[in-house]
Amino acid sequence: MLEVAIEADxxxxxxxxxxxxxxSAATAAIAESAFPQLTSSERMVELSFRLAGDKEVHALNAEWRGKDKATNVLSFPMAEAHELAKAASPGPELMLGDIILARGVCIAEAAEKAISIEEHAAHLMVHGTLHLLGYDHMDDESAADMEAREIRALARMGIADPYAGDR
Incomplete structure (x- = not known):
């Protein structure tokens, strides 16, 4: 069973x-991951979203990533790969982790892409959820895989390919 907590400032x-x-974003991302059973397991699976201001995200980005600026989304995974693989097995609650979005950055990027803040936030939520599940974009192959998963997850939500204009 998937539990999604959200807090917005x-x-x-x-x-x-x-x-x-x-x-919807978390469910769609999980469905496009290697761990689709996370949404239907009897085991409690939890992740949280925090919708914050740029100052808060800036401080977290500086502290945890050594980058002195706000960024659109940060993910803080809590589950290890072996825990994700066994998520359908009985056991204690599985905490996937926390995702935090920065409002100002999100608004600016949405305006630049000429899309709604909700649509862009959904993309960032999908992106963040995939990070919690072990996906990254550190090299071309992993970036292409993660992007394809994002596109499919967003399509499940009725949202167009956010990368279409970048190609």
Whole structure:
């Protein structure tokens, strides 16, 4: 069973259905991962999203990645690969990790791409969830794999390929 927790600070528009968007993004990303059983397992699987301001993300990015700037999304995985592989087995709650999005960066990138903040946030939520599941984009092969998974996950949500204009 998948449990998605979300917390949004006052900078984020409270009229948007962030809870549903986060659940949809996490579910779609997991479905396109090597661990689709995470959403249907009887074992509790949890991840959390934090919608924050740029200052908070800047501080976290500086502390954890040594980069003195805000970034669009940060992921903090908690589960090891062997735990993900055994996620369908009975056991204690499996914490996938935490994902944090920066509102200002998100808004600027959405405007640059001429898409809604919700659509871009969904992409970042999918991206962050895939990071929690062990995917990265450190080399061309892994980047291509992760991008393909993102495109398929977003298509499940009715969102167009965010990379189409980059090709």
């Amino acid at each position: 006052g900078e984020w528009d409270s009229s948007t259905g962030w809870d549903e968007l986060a659940r």
